[in-house]
Amino acid sequence: MSISIIDYGMGNLRSVQKGFEKTGFAAKLVREPHEVYDAKALVLPGVGAFKNCLQNLESLRLLTPIIKSIASGKPFMGICLGLQILFSESEEFGRTPGLDIIKGKVVRFQADKPDGASVKLLKIPHMGWNTIKKQKICPYLDNIEDGSFLYFVHSFYIAPEDPEIITTTTGYGVEFVSSIWKDNIFACQFHPEKSQAVGLKLLKTFAEIAT
Amino acid sequence: MLAKRIIPCLDVKDGRVVKGINFVNLKDAGDPVDNAIFYDAEGADELVFLDITASHERRKIILKVVEDTASEVFMPLTVGGGIRDLEDIRNLLNAGADKVSINTAAVSDPQFVKNAAEKFGSQCIVVAIDAKRTPQEQGCRQKWGVFVHGGRTPTGIDAVQWAEKMEALGAGEILLTSMDRDGTKDGYDLELTRTISRSVTIPVIASGGVGTMQHLYEGLTEGEADAALAASIFHYREHSVKEVKQYLKERGVTVRI
Numbered sequence: 001m002s003i004s005i006i007d008y009g010m011g012n013l014r015s016v017q018k019g020f021e022k023t024g025f026a027a028k029l030v031r032e033p034h035e036v037y038d039a040k041a042l043v044l045p046g047v048g049a050f051k052n053c054l055q056n057l058e059s060l061r062l063l064t065p066i067i068k069s070i071a072s073g074k075p076f077m078g079i080c081l082g083l084q085i086l087f088s089e090s091e092e093f094g095r096t097p098g099l100d101i102i103k104g105k106v107v108r109f110q111a112d113k114p115d116g117a118s119v120k121l122l123k124i125p126h127m128g129w130n131t132i133k134k135q136k137i138c139p140y141l142d143n144i145e146d147g148s149f150l151y152f153v154h155s156f157y158i159a160p161e162d163p164e165i166i167t168t169t170t171g172y173g174v175e176f177v178s179s180i181w182k183d184n185i186f187a188c189q190f191h192p193e194k195s196q197a198v199g200l201k202l203l204k205t206f207a208e209i210a211t
Numbered sequence: 212m213l214a215k216r217i218i219p220c221l222d223v224k225d226g227r228v229v230k231g232i233n234f235v236n237l238k239d240a241g242d243p244v245d246n247a248i249f250y251d252a253e254g255a256d257e258l259v260f261l262d263i264t265a266s267h268e269r270r271k272i273i274l275k276v277v278e279d280t281a282s283e284v285f286m287p288l289t290v291g292g293g294i295r296d297l298e299d300i301r302n303l304l305n306a307g308a309d310k311v312s313i314n315t316a317a318v319s320d321p322q323f324v325k326n327a328a329e330k331f332g333s334q335c336i337v338v339a340i341d342a343k344r345t346p347q348e349q350g351c352r353q354k355w356g357v358f359v360h361g362g363r364t365p366t367g368i369d370a371v372q373w374a375e376k377m378e379a380l381g382a383g384e385i386l387l388t389s390m391d392r393d394g395t396k397d398g399y400d401l402e403l404t405r406t407i408s409r410s411v412t413i414p415v416i417a418s419g420g421v422g423t424m425q426h427l428y429e430g431l432t433e434g435e436a437d438a439a440l441a442a443s444i445f446h447y448r449e450h451s452v453k454e455v456k457q458y459l460k461e462r463g464v465t466v467r468i
Contacts, residue, residue, distance in 0.1 A: 014307045018282045048332035111412045123414045123437055125334050125383055129214045129256055129467040149214060149467040151287060153309075153334045153383075172213055194287050194309065196251060 002026035003207055004039035006066070008056040010046040010081065015193040016203075023204035025211065036065035041075040041210035044082030045193070047153065050092040050106065053081045054099075063099070070101055070185060075210035078187030080154060083180070086187060087158055102182060104160035109173060122173045125155045132168040132178055132190070139209060140186045141167060141179070143201045150190035150198060152178075157189060214467040215431045215459070216256035216438035217452055218416065219445045221246055223292075224263045226272040230446045243276045247284045250445070253452040255286065256467060259312070259386075259440060262292035274306045281307025291339055291386070300327055304335060312386055314339040315359040318366050321380055328381025337416075338382040342370035342403055343390040355403055362390040370403070371410050378411045385411060386440065389419040396422025396443075404434035416440050424450055424458045431464055 003020050007013050007029040020027035027043075030036060044066065046053055057063045070076050078086055087098045090106035098106065111121050129149040134141060157176040160166065170178040170189070179188035186206060192199035222229040227241040239245050247258055260280075262273045270293055277290055290303050291312030300311050317324050317338050328336045341362045342355040355370035374385055387407050389400035399417045408415040417436035421427060427439045444450055450458075456466045 014278075014305070015281055015285060015309075018307075019285055022285070047334055121412050124412055125414075126213065127334070127384065127414050128216050128437070131212065153287075155333075193285060196286050199285060 002028050003041050003043055003210065004028060004030045004035060005043045005045065006036065006057075006062065006082075007031045008046070008053070008060055008062060010048045010053055010056060013045055016043060016045045016079070019193040019200055019203045020207055023200050023207065025204070025207040031060055031062070033061050033065045036062055036069055039069065039074065041077075041207070042066070042069055043077045043079065043206075044085075045079040046081035046085075048081060050081065050084060050090040050098070050156070051096050053085055054096070057085075067099060067101065073184045075206070076185045076187075077206050077210075078185065079191060079193070080189060083187035083189055084156060084158060086185070087160070090156065092156060101185075102160060102165065102180070103162060104158060106156050106158055108156050125153055126157075126172045127153045129195075130170050130172060130178075130190075132170055133175075134168055135166045136164075136181075138167040138179075138181045138186070140181060140202065140205055143205050144198060148198050149195075150178075150188075150192070151194040152190050154189060212465050214256070214465050215436075216416075217427070217455055217459075217466065218257045218259055218438055218440040219250050219255050219452065220259040220261060220418070220440050220442045222263050222442070223260050223273060223276060224265075225269055226264075226276050229263065230443065244279045244283055247280045247288075250452060251284045251286055254456060254468065255452045256438070257287040257289065258284070259289045259291065261312075262290065264293070267293075274302055277303060277306040277308050289337055289386075291337070296323075297327060297330055300331060300335075304331060308335075310335045310337050310384070312337040312339045314341065317377065318357065318359050318368070321376065324377060324382055325380040328383070333381045333383035333413075336382050337384045337386050338374075338377040339386040339388065340370055340374060340377075340407075341388050341390050342400075342407075344400070344403075353402060353406075355406075358390055362388075362393065371406060374407045374411050378413050382413060384414045384416065386416045386418060387436075392420025393418075395420050398422065398426035399430040399434055399436075399439075401429055401434040404430060404436050408435040408437070414438065424455050427455055428459055428462055428464065431459070 192202040289310040357368040414437035417430040418440040421441040
């Protein structure tokens with residue numbers, strides 16, 4: 001059974017697909033509403049701007065199928081923007097409403113925030129390899145060690161209202177939430193498809209649980 | 212804590228790596244995919260392919276190289292060289308590149324950077340700056356000029372102002388090469404690297420001049436770079452990526468091991 005990766009013209013989907021294939025799972029790109037409804041497990045990747053992401057999904061008539069699929073309990077993995085758009089709203093371009101599936105906001109890193117004792121400005125985007133701190137037991141992260149390095153590239157981060165859903169945090173000027181787990185949703189700010197062996201382990205675990 | 216990145220750079224010509232890894236365990240030193248797999252296993256944090264294919268007709272070959280690499284290696288991949296329009300960028304991203312590096316086209320038309328960032332997101336737009344020291348006037352601070360066409364053509368643009376402008380137009384990262392140091396093995400131009408790194412709030416990759424592990428250390432500390440790029444030190448197996456990272460770690464630099 002295959003993983004369906006939602007293709008809506010944002011970013012590098014090929015790596016996500018190849019990542020699943022590398023770990024022994026079939027994965028296909030889908031862009032039709034009925035394909036989203038028919039999928040057994042969904043992955044929503046994406047990099048770029050919050051607003052463009054929602055607009056693209058809307059114009060492809062994929063928003064409703066995604067919302068309904070998540071509500072039906074279908075295994076769902078969000079990556080980067082695919083995590084952020086689940087939230088109520090984003091600070092990007094003023095205020096942009098999100099899907100509101102998860103309560104909370106998406107906020108921007110502050111460049112002038114002092115990082116510990118140093119007063120150096122934060123570089124934005126937060127780009128490169130950073131560590132995760134596990135906050136609770138989560139089956140998706142069972143095979144990944146606390147303190148593992150994963151690859152990030154983003155300028156905004158999520159601030160969920162419910163602390164219970166937080167699975168990992170990561171430090172960059174602030175301690176931000178780098179992944180969440182709620183019912184059938186696992187979503188992360190880092191890119192498993194770009195995180196070499198550790199990332200592939202996460203994709204494999206998701207596929208095993210989902211299929 | 213965010214790790215400092217170590218980035219091997221591969222020159223690719225007509226689909227073949229020029230100066231590929233000279234190593235017994237590597238089947239084909241000219242195969243970009245074999246090289247990428249090798250660096251992946253060694254713990255490189257990212258890879259840069261610089262396409263130096265001269266003929267425009269043969270430039271499509273790089274797309275196949277990127278496709279094959281992205282199917283085997285799951286790490287960030289930047290591709291630079293000869294990128295002229297949005298279509299070039301789209302093709303590379305679709306093939307599996309995560310970022311593209313723009314140099315001459317940014318100088319010819321700075322709005323191209325803005326259009327590219329708006330279309331594909333700042334995170335995938337790297338602006339490459341080739342900078343060279345300008346003769347210092349008495350009592351004035353050191354300045355650097357921007358060069359294009361592989362460092363052959365001066366533009367008369369000040370490198371610091373140019374970096375600031377590129378950030379304002381939406382560049383997500385600066386790949387900074389010192390033309391004074393490139394190929395010398397004398398180390399990065401640390402003053403240049405630090406000056407640019409302090410002028411922008413986007414990450415800066417230091418490039419040009421690495422001959423020893425200490426040079427990489429200096430670039431990331433004194434030079435205040437966020438990432439260090441090198442070519443020959445890795446290609447000729449003078450040091451492995453693993454060795455470099457161990458060296459940096461022992462000296463207190465946060466690296467991913």
